[in-house]
Amino acid sequence: MTLPDLLHGLDLAGVFANALLGGAMARRYGFDPVGFGALAIVSGLGGGIIRDTLLQRGTPVALTDYTYLVTALVGAGVAFVLPVRGRAWERSFPFVDALALGCWAATGAQKTLLLGLGWLPAVLLGTVTAVGGGVVRDLCVAQVPRIFGGNTLYATCALLASGVMVAMQVAGLAHSGPLVATLVGAALTLLARWRGWILPEGIDVRRRRRKDRGSDGR
Helix, strand or coil, X not given: CCHHHHHHHHHHHHHHHHHHHHHHHHHHCCCXXXXXXXXXXXXXXXXXXXXXXXXXXXXXXXXXXXXXXXXXXHHHHHHXXXXXCCHHHHHHHHHHHHHHHHHHHHHHHHHXXXXXXXXXXXXXXXXXXXXXXXXHHHHHCCCCCHHHCCCCCCHHHHHHHHHHXXXXXXXXXXXXXXXXXXXXXXXXXXXXXXXXXXXXXXXCHHHHHHHHHHHCCC
């Protein structure tokens, strides 16, 4: 199996896993088959479609390569027939999701660079590719997107994976860059889950100053 084949397989595995996640959310809200299909599609394909739309260099790949849409719909069908829960799901999903995040971040960043854009758009669009579908899915059910806080590092891992892809491309290691960036993104995501790493909430400097003054007896 060549590297592009491996990454394509990881890409589709991520589409399927996140389509299942969208289907699980549809089941939670009591949606009909249309709702299952819609949430599965935006969850599994939303990030790539947003990236390709912003790049404006042709039709989004999710609409030209039918394996993506079919995979998302299969995930929706599985979630519609079988409740997505249990020990097997809880054990396997974090690994598939982590690999998908790394793969999507690497793919998004590399595609942006190959189209002639700079390092900053590459990092941003790599991150959007990895987390965009989840954001759209959450907005569809009127939830605050999970990446905005209260969860272990996710968007940060995509940001770092995209940065690794850019660094590998600049260093002339474009061939191995996608694999390295995928592994870095996946490892950071799993490590954040294991260690419970989250970003801090907003800090009220004025309140902290008052507290410090009170402890000094002033």
